[in-house]
Amino acid sequence: MLKLYYSPGSCALASHIVLEEAGADYETARIDFGSEEQRSAEFLAVNPKGRVPALVTDRGILSETPAILLFLAQSFPQAGLAPLDDAFATAQLQAFNSYLCSTVHVAHAHGGRGHRWADDQSSFDDMKRKVPETVRACFELIESEMFEGPWVLGESYSLCDPYLYTITRWLERDSIDVATLPKTHAHMQRIEARPAVQKVLADHFG
Amino acid sequence: MLKLYYSPGSCALASHIVLEEAGADYETARIDFGSEEQRSAEFLAVNPKGRVPALVTDRGILSETPAILLFLAQSFPQAGLAPLDDAFATAQLQAFNSYLCSTVHVAHAHGGRGHRWADDQSSFDDMKRKVPETVRACFELIESEMFEGPWVLGESYSLCDPYLYTITRWLERDSIDVATLPKTHAHMQRIEARPAVQKVLADHFG
Numbered sequence: 001m002l003k004l005y006y007s008p009g010s011c012a013l014a015s016h017i018v019l020e021e022a023g024a025d026y027e028t029a030r031i032d033f034g035s036e037e038q039r040s041a042e043f044l045a046v047n048p049k050g051r052v053p054a055l056v057t058d059r060g061i062l063s064e065t066p067a068i069l070l071f072l073a074q075s076f077p078q079a080g081l082a083p084l085d086d087a088f089a090t091a092q093l094q095a096f097n098s099y100l101c102s103t104v105h106v107a108h109a110h111g112g113r114g115h116r117w118a119d120d121q122s123s124f125d126d127m128k129r130k131v132p133e134t135v136r137a138c139f140e141l142i143e144s145e146m147f148e149g150p151w152v153l154g155e156s157y158s159l160c161d162p163y164l165y166t167i168t169r170w171l172e173r174d175s176i177d178v179a180t181l182p183k184t185h186a187h188m189q190r191i192e193a194r195p196a197v198q199k200v201l202a203d204h205f206g
Numbered sequence: 207m208l209k210l211y212y213s214p215g216s217c218a219l220a221s222h223i224v225l226e227e228a229g230a231d232y233e234t235a236r237i238d239f240g241s242e243e244q245r246s247a248e249f250l251a252v253n254p255k256g257r258v259p260a261l262v263t264d265r266g267i268l269s270e271t272p273a274i275l276l277f278l279a280q281s282f283p284q285a286g287l288a289p290l291d292d293a294f295a296t297a298q299l300q301a302f303n304s305y306l307c308s309t310v311h312v313a314h315a316h317g318g319r320g321h322r323w324a325d326d327q328s329s330f331d332d333m334k335r336k337v338p339e340t341v342r343a344c345f346e347l348i349e350s351e352m353f354e355g356p357w358v359l360g361e362s363y364s365l366c367d368p369y370l371y372t373i374t375r376w377l378e379r380d381s382i383d384v385a386t387l388p389k390t391h392a393h394m395q396r397i398e399a400r401p402a403v404q405k406v407l408a409d410h411f412g
Contacts, residue, residue, distance in 0.1 A: 064304035071297035091277035
């Protein structure tokens with residue numbers, strides 16, 4: 001059985017929603033970031049990166065959201081979560097998710113995890129001040145250039161949607177009012193109407 | 207015909223090598239970062255992100271290295287650059303490349319592009335000082351946990367190899383002696399013996 005290690009509201013939310021949307025048989029294990037459980041010897045034996053998500057499969061462990069999501073779409077093709085028979089469309093999906101992980105998530109992370117890239121408190125404060133500007137620029141680019149509507153890739157709900165939603169949920173912490181990003185705001189409301197999403201949110205925050 | 211926008215030695219090197227290894231019919235266009243050509247209206251019309259690589263295909267433009275590489279492997283399956291018939295093995299490949307783009311490339315970028323995430327010179331200096339530590343930690347994790355040998359995924363050369371090599375080439379600028387990373391060093395020498403790699407290097411630096 002698949003087993004997802006996650007912490008509530010982290011980027012592992014995307015993998016959790018996709019497991020639910022796919023109808024997968026899975027279990028979860030909650031990692032407590034408050035007590036730094038992700039750095040514990042027990043969890044590092046699962047994922048040496050000390051990060052979530054980590055997905056245990058019968059072949060071994062997977063990490064990195066874009067890889068986990070594509071694996072789930074390929075493992076549960078009947079769920080129709082990726083245009084797997086079209087290499088170009090799949091590449092557009094992967095390009096979107098790669099942008100989220102390497103640019104948008106990274107921009108957000110400078111608000112609370114500046115210690116990853118610097119040592120001085122003044123640098124952390126400087127980074128944190130800039131987050132609303134950098135994250136907003138990412139979302140404006142998504143709205144102007146990438147978001148097809150009503151879902152990210154157009155008419156079909158895909159792996160891009162729960163991942164975008166996961167990062168959209170961080171906007172408030174980034175001092176950005178989602179209502180100022182109209183496509184993102186409508187997308188958030190649209191995806192929160194899905195039963196699979198409600199079920200996972202109840203687990204993370206209920 | 208495929209057309210790759212690149213700048214010499216940038217992360218676009220990985221896509222360039224894979225085009226060559228795949229035996230693709232392609233052309234290239236060099237973007238001059240020195241004159242900020244990536245911010246020109248002409249290039250932004252190609253890739254609104256203002257970054258390379260950008261790959262023009264007959265279906266549209268692709269960006270983001272992990273997406274471009276997988277698209278090329280799927281478009282030229284006879285080149286055997288990814289274990290496409292094995293979803294778990296493909297996910298491991300994508301997880302490796304996702305780590306390179308979202309963690310290793312990002313760690314490196316704090317050396318010269320701190321202005322992406324902060325505003326003060328003192329922050330840029332702080333970030334730059336930390337790069338040897340953060341990039342080394344990434345490569346040590348790659349060597350201890352991810353690198354199978356002789357190629358990244360084991361016996362078969364794959365999309366992971368030119369991408370790892372591309373970032374390995376930045377170690378000197380990050381004040382890290384590649385000789386102190388034995389698996390990485392041997393990998394660099396192994397991949398530089400490949401004719402496709404030599405041909406692309408001659409184009410970038412010849």
